[in-house]
């Protein structure tokens with residue numbers, strides 16, 4: 001497990017673009033038949049992936065978590081961005097189609113990822129935060145997620161926000177997680193940008209052709225900084241950092257938040273007049 005220490009609101013201002021990426025972008029996920037984990041000091045979130053091709057994969061724990069097993073004191077949100085697969089949690093099998101989600105409650109000992117067909121493997125992306133109470137593990141199909149339809153073609157931001165791991169659907173300790181699909185030809189996600197000092201957020205961009213990029217913006221209103229993102233990479237946003245992005249083509253991204261409240265709409269929007 002890689003440990004990722006964040007830069008603070010003072011230090012990020014003097015960092016080069018590549019130093020910003022080294023600090024705030026995770027680009028080490030998606031190795032087949034492995035479970036890479038990155039532990040961020042931003043709200044003690046862990047991001048990981050599991051792409052089972054030739055075998056079933058389990059989530060390892062790590063000495064820095066000082067736990068007997070990964071989810072002993074943690075909850076986990078998982079979304080499958082690949083082919084048909086399954087997740088077995090303490091002996092119970094959950095059938096995971098593309099863009100299905102699974103919330104895994106604290107104290108779940110055995111978490112096993114598998115694909116139905118290794119030639120078209122499932123690609124599980126997961127995020128985990130500390131949890132103080134156990135809530136039930138729950139499978140949320142894409143069609144069961146809360147949906148918000150936002151934006152317009154005229155402003156290049158027509159998109160649907162799917163909210164599977166959200167208080168309207170189930171109880172969690174901290175995590176709120178879902179995905180946003182941009183309509184074809186639309187490129188902007190949330191704009192004007194926002195912060196929410198009550199929660200940090202991670203964005204994982206995908207469904208983006210290999211030769212295309214998303215310009216993800218972070219920082220403060222008067223010091224907006226770009227990070228150039230490829231498919232499969234994760235942008236980590238501390239509570240003080242704005243987040244928004246524009247692609248050179250359409251894309252989908254998984255957003256996940258951990259913090260002290262779960263009110264999705266309580267964003268603090270930054271006025272376009274203040275962006276510099």
Ligand SMILES: O=C(O)C(=O)C[C@H](O)C(=O)CO
Pocket residue numbers: 159161179180189190191196201243255264267
């Ligand atoms: O496109 C959007 O708008 C989003 O998906 C916004 C994110 O979900 C977010 O940043 C929530 O705080």
Ligand SMILES: [Zn+2]
Pocket residue numbers: 194195196201243267
């Ligand atoms: Zn946000």
